[in-house]
Amino acid sequence: MTKPxxxxxxNEKGGTGKSTIAMNLIVSLLKxxxxxxxxxxxxxxxxLSRYIANREKTKEKHDIPMPFHISIExxxxxxxxxxxxxxxxxxxxxxxNLQKYNYIIIDTPxxxxxxxxxxxxxxxxxxxxxxxxxxxxDVLVKLENAPVESLKPSIYSEMVWEQKKEKAKRSGxxxxxxxxxxxxxSLFSKNKKETRKILENLSKRIxxxxxxxxxxRVIFRELFINGTTLFDLHETEVCITLxxxxxxxxxxxxxxxxxxxxxxxxxxxxxxxxxxxx
Ligand SMILES: Nc1ncnc2c1ncn2[C@@H]1O[C@H](COP(=O)(O)OP(=O)(O)OP(=O)(O)O)[C@@H](O)[C@H]1O
Ligand SMILES: [Mg+2]
Numbered sequence: 001m002t003k004p005x006x007x008x009x010x011n012e013k014g015g016t017g018k019s020t021i022a023m024n025l026i027v028s029l030l031k032x033x034x035x036x037x038x039x040x041x042x043x044x045x046x047x048l049s050r051y052i053a054n055r056e057k058t059k060e061k062h063d064i065p066m067p068f069h070i071s072i073e074x075x076x077x078x079x080x081x082x083x084x085x086x087x088x089x090x091x092x093x094x095x096x097n098l099q100k101y102n103y104i105i106i107d108t109p110x111x112x113x114x115x116x117x118x119x120x121x122x123x124x125x126x127x128x129x130x131x132x133x134x135x136x137x138d139v140l141v142k143l144e145n146a147p148v149e150s151l152k153p154s155i156y157s158e159m160v161w162e163q164k165k166e167k168a169k170r171s172g173x174x175x176x177x178x179x180x181x182x183x184x185x186s187l188f189s190k191n192k193k194e195t196r197k198i199l200e201n202l203s204k205r206i207x208x209x210x211x212x213x214x215x216x217r218v219i220f221r222e223l224f225i226n227g228t229t230l231f232d233l234h235e236t237e238v239c240i241t242l243x244x245x246x247x248x249x250x251x252x253x254x255x256x257x258x259x260x261x262x263x264x265x266x267x268x269x270x271x272x273x274x275x276x277x278x
Contacts, residue, residue: 004037005260006095006104008123012156013139014110017129018180019047020220022107024251025127027229030065034102037095040071041119042109055227062235064228068101070094073164074115087114095122112159120163123175125258129157129213130181132195140179141202148201155207179203180213211257214250217243 007025009018022038029036039070040048049071056195059066072094075086098104106123110115120126131138141151153161164175185192203210214220223229226236230248233240 004095004099004101004104005205005258006106006122006124007258008106008108008119008122008126009124009129010108010116010120010156010160011128011130011136011139012112012159013111013118013130013136016110016131016136017220018127019051019107019111020224021127021129021182021214021254022048022105023051024220024229024231025254026103026105027065027231028251028255029103029105030067031231035100036067036103036105037098037101038067038069039091039098039104039106039119040069041091041113041115042107043071045075045109046071046197048107051224051227054225055226058226058228058236062232064232064235067105068098069085070098072115074113084114088118091115091118091122112155117163120160120165120175123163123167124173124260125176125178125201126159126160127254128177128179128208130179130199131183132181132189132192134195137195137198140206141198148198149204149205151198153206165233174206177208178209178211178254178257180211180254182214183216184213186215192221209257211254212250214247217247219244219247 009022011018019042026036026038038048038052040046042048049069052067052069055064055066058064072090075083075090077083077086095104106119108119137143138154140154140155141157142154143151160177167173167175181195181199199210219230228236230244230251233244
């Protein structure tokens with residue numbers, strides 16, 4: 001049996017689009033016939049869990065596929081080391097019990113927690129969405145008025161680096177790290193160009209792949225309440241616009257960039273072709 005492919009949405013900066021992209025990724029994989037388990041380790045905010053609960057209600061009226069969903073509470077043990085151990089064990093055991101699924105998608109909070117660290121260490125791919133601002137970039141490198149070549153990795157990059165080592169130690173495996181920009185404006189701006197330049201430079205130094213990402217689109221904000229995504233528009237009789245088609249294309253680029261096992265990748269590409277034509 002092939003092991004599940006684990007994708008973790010992560011960034012220690014809040015509000016960059018982790019839960020939104022997680023949900024669109026989950027549904028796009030389900031629509032291609034894959035079995036998907038989703039795990040929410042951001043129980044305090046619980047956006048992904050609430051998104052899926054809204055979807056359960058819509059399912060009463062429309063035939064839409066569901067992931068198997070679990071949310072994991074962090075330990076309330078006051079002892080630092082014991083809480084760390086408990087959280088690591090809880091998540092590792094949960095993933096162990098999800099081995100029959102093709103994909104496990106884990107949504108993490110916009111801050112540093114033991115559960116989030118453990119999730120990163122279990123990932124085959126980490127997807128880090130960033131908004132197009134220097135404040136968001138500062139999570140990857142300590143931004144200061146100096147040449148980009150001399151900027152030092154920042155807290156989140158260091159955490160990903162540690163978890164890459166953790167995974168190598170635990171299973172000998174590696175982690176593919178994808179950074180993408182989210183909520184991009186369609187207009188040219190100096191800031192947008194500058195951010196891209198810095199990210200391209202950092203990509204080689206810090207060890208991530210840079211994807212073109214997602215534009216700012218109303219559709220991403222509208223569908224939460226029904227628990228639906230770009231990939232449910234036919235079933236829920238939403239009028240499809242050019243902006244929706246473009247957004248789907250952005251999502252396909254992300255799917256195609258995932259380094260999933262070759263056989264599954266062929267299935268994905270075939271399904272993508274059919275969905276683009278439909
Ligand atoms: N491409 C986009 N276009 C327009 N709005 C977007 C886009 N991506 C995300 N959003 C909106 O941005 C806000 C933050 O998104 P989301 O909750 O997915 O971020 P997050 O990284 O999970 O946040 P947190 O760190 O708080 O968990 C939401 O209102 C969401 O609807
Ligand atoms: Mg979130």
